[in-house]
Amino acid sequence: MTFEEILHAYRSVYYSFPQPLKTFLGSLYGSIPLEIRFGRQFGIHKKLLEKFENGDEQYKQDYIYNKILETLIFAETYIPYYQKKFKEHGVSSRDFKALEDIGKFPTISKLEMKEHLDELYTDVRYKPVAHYTGGSLTTPTKFYLAANSRAKEKVYNNYIFTKIGYKYRTPTLLLKGREISVPEKDIYWEYEPIDNYFLLSNNYLNSEKFPLMYEKAKAFGPKFIFGYPSAVLSFIKMSRRFGLEPLPNIEGIILASETCYPDEVEIIKEFFPKAKVLSLYGNSERDVIGYRVSDHYNLLGSYAAMRVVDGEIVTTSFDNFVMPFINRRSGDYATGEVTTYGSSDIAKTVGNIEGRTKDFLVSEDNRLVSITTMCGGQHLPLMDIDAIQYIQEEPGVVTVLVEDPDHRVDVVKVKEGMHKLVRDGIDFKVKVVDKIDKTYRGKRIICKQFLDVEKIRAQKERQESA
Template sequence: MKTFLGELYGSIPLEIRFGRQFGIHKALLEKFENGSEQYKQDYIYNKILETLIFAEKHIPYYQKTFAEHGVSSKDFKAIEDIAKFPTLSKADIKKNLDSLYTDVRYKPVAHYTGGSLSTPTKFYLAANSRAKEKVYNNYIFTKIGYKYRTPTVLLKGREISIPEKEIYWEYEPIDNYFLLSNNYLNSDKFPLMYEKAKAFRPKFFFGYPSAVLSFVKMSKRYGLEPIGIEGIILASETCYPDEIEIIKGFFKNAKVLSLYGNSERDVIGYRVGERYNLLGSYAAMRVVDGEIVTTSFDNFVMPFINRKSGDFATGEIETYGKSDIAKTVGNIEGRTKDFLVSEDNRLVSITTMCGGQHLPLEDIDAIQYIQEEPGVVTVLVEDPNHRVDIAKVKEGMHKLVRDGIDFRVKVVDKIEKTFRGKRVICKQALDVEKIRLEKESRQN
């Protein structure tokens, strides 16, 4: 019944399912992509101005900080003037959340960051923001031939395994995805998972680079032939050129697309060749001292202005006009690909630990994972006010991983940063690569 209803719902045209906003954003995207250089700069200017005007009229935090910096929307005369406005850090968001959003136009819906996992951050979006996200993702995926609801293996997102029933997969009928458990890709359950995925007859893979690489390595270990697919969409983690070559070398003739976006929905881009293309109709992405700084468009609940993302752009940067708003960049480096090691030496990507629905993130300032032996992980939770419920954190961790790791949660006043001021999400004392190789040797 779930599958039948899901497929029925999935067959409804997106313009109907997501409402009027879907058609509006689709038309704006297409017009922008086909527009002249002057049209694009004018569009970006008007969208930034719209965001600034809304923010200073309805958002107390921006009213205060604009006044402190002596700027207002009247000072925004050209797109490069966005550099005059103050930046917004994750610490600013956490400290001033209640004065950073409004319900004057839409009902706010709570979300949590999914990228910089060491500092989980709560924020708000309007419910209809999903329509815009769907438009842009679908447009980007067409760059390698994907059409909505083409059969796709999904290697990202929530943990779906039920080990006691020997189930390590799940079918999602709405988008026609076949989900595989990331936590069991590096286990002896892989051949069973592979056969289930192959029987689905997918045309695409969509997942974390670390998960797709694990699928490749495990397929080779067990002597399994590549599944014949047309393309791979990589998301949520930094992916380096040598890793892409490994993936391409295994999935012969398959195109590889790297997607860049975030939970805040204030930047989106993609790479098929050697450079990332940023979609300027979606939001404005600047590069300041190497760091990606974003300004949202169309967010009339909690607009982001010059938000410091913590991600970095490298290589040559192509910009619009005299501004530092990026059109293309060479590479983007962001989310971590550290691993935890389970009791039976499975490698669990740290990205799996992103689960706002399972953790009391509103009480957590930062998280750090420390491991010195397989199957045991100390979790430091930064909470100087000691509001967090340790039992809830531990329960949430086990929901994310299911089994194989004993999480020992400790609340601390402060988690130390590196000398450069960066947070370290995972202090891994185990030699992950050695464990991987030893396990491969035993199984071979």
């Protein structure tokens, strides 16, 4: 095991140390080069990434082809469920002769992953480590990765962050991750010396403690902000509410782990006009990664293969020799122009990523309405709302929770704005609450969708094609 694998396994012990001891040990560990901390895999993936990014078009297509073929052969040899699926569909790795042939292979859904988990992973090469998706709506989906997969993830994240000038261990304000507040001691922040992050509690950003948290963050002197879009927006809203200036010297803002809507990006840019804003796209399964700095998302082809099939993002993993994913239906949807490698449908860029299947509302006549539509700042007083959540249990009826502890929001205008956006087919029932719960890691749950959106979408497609 590498140093990083050992530390990650015992991170809860490290987190429990007093801050002075954690600062001493973390700073010492953070000064060790990443190639040593993460081991041999870090150097391998760094070289592969650099060679791919500097390669010509033919090299990139050949690289992706060989990686997909490697994944197909491994799955066909060691993974019982893929052996069965391939046989049912009459395909084998021998049928993969060009990039476009990946479309011949069957897809796999999250439901299949849950129902056939024991047939989808192996320990022939590495010890499987259990991971879980966020599970903001239902039971989290369990899957397996090798412990050394974190090395590859670190390589790619660091590379992507350089697109806005970030260098590893540059002082960064972190607005995501585990909860670190100690209310009984009036502490709502924590310094993490390994990556040189200063964390603020997401659960207290929208509280009267914010000015104190702001001053602690300002004293730290961050040059970058890395967080959930909802947390960054909360930071901006509370700064304005208390008349506080934007943090000085912020060069860039990295948004991750939540869907980020265009209006939200504009709010962030307006508040931090000198900062570059980067939206990171990835997932827990580590079978897709990309980023957006301008008007589209760039997908890194050396990391994994991503396709857009009927609007949905479908992924095939590379280097996962525990539980490979082949044509995994992600539940995320892409819109806008898609550019691809050669004559295949493997994506280089996509215009926008709208979010997961659960981020759709269902009208009375079974139309699907993207939450992106509901985030039009021209109709909703977004800057007066700390948080919003949509809950749907039956078609055509949506309960909207508006977080407004100070009772400043005009509920009638919010409801009128929503009806103006959707036109008809959904009865919005707006309720004002003091607080909307987040996940245990502080992520917002913008939509609690209890309807089977995938089933409804499939029914609509069948009706339209009939």
